[in-house]
Amino acid sequence: MDSLLNFFSLSLFRLPAGEDVSFKLLVDEEIEDTETFQLEFVETDKYAIRVCDPKKNSRDAKFWKTVAAGIQANGNSKDQADCQFSVEYNGKHMHVRAPGGKYVSVRDNGHLFLQDSPKDFIFRLLNRPKLVLKCPHGFVGMKEGKAEVACNRSNFDVFTVTYKEGGYTIQDSCGKYWSCDDSSRIVLGEAAGTFFFEFHELSKFAIRAESNGMLIKGEQSGLFTANGSEVSKDTLWEF
Structure with a gap:
């Protein structure tokens, strides 16, 4: 156990x-x-x-x-x-x-x-049921016109975090869940992916996808993809 x-x-x-x-x-x-x-x-x-x-x-x-x-x-x-x-x-x-x-x-x-x-x-996150995420490129939120998550938004979205068997599911305000598609992009849908949180710095953490074991990485273009192999400024998210 x-x-x-x-x-x-x-x-x-x-x-x-x-x-x-x-x-x-x-x-x-x-x-x-x-x-x-x-x-x-x-x-x-x-x-x-x-x-x-x-x-x-x-x-x-x-x-x-x-x-x-x-x-x-x-x-x-x-x-x-x-x-x-x-x-x-x-x-x-x-x-x-x-x-x-x-x-x-x-x-x-x-x-x-x-x-x-x-x-x-x-470990189980107790006092952060809601998340607002930010990186050097902007806030994390739904990409306009697509069921994808982007990291260069000017306005923030509020996500709900739920503990699940050692990991977490992440849900937007419309009830859609984060998951990885075949290209490792973070998309929104009915099926909930599982993610692991790794806290490294003050008010900053990394998010690892269970599906491929990679860290979510942000790019200036807004691309929000689980393809990061190491902890860096591109894989740390301010909360």
Whole structure:
């Protein structure tokens, strides 16, 4: 069973500061406020993980901190080197790498520990049900007169994001879904394609198509195609 990790919010047991952090293996995928941990951007592909307590001011919340071979929730600042975790992506999976290079994993009893090999987590976007996307060429929206998506629009479209088995479907305001056609262009239709989100920079992320494993790439002409092989300014989308 894959462990469930939510971007911006982690499905974990919240324990008092100074105690080991435990992971809850969810069966029904219900997310409770007392289980959420917030990922805060530090630098490219690196985050601090803050313990969220709805009863306290978020500024007073502690961060994950590596201690020996485990993790404790007693970090005071995201500027501390031992509170900064790297993230890596592999399709629908995210790997969380602790300071020192070891990966975060989960024991059978739910406790987090560090190991040499990556552990697959599935993350679920909780607080972004609507998306407005922008790139250097303009906003992302429906191409006039065609059932295609373009990235050089002067006006933005609002898209609805829905979680689906480790990925996401993206729907426009008319109820049409994104998918890839035979040329890897992103088109709108009744059939929903699945896409994976990869967060790399502050307010910017890449979108990977499940159908061909490629990143969506934008061009000045407005072409919006899943043919990008690496993360770059042409495959990062401001949200």
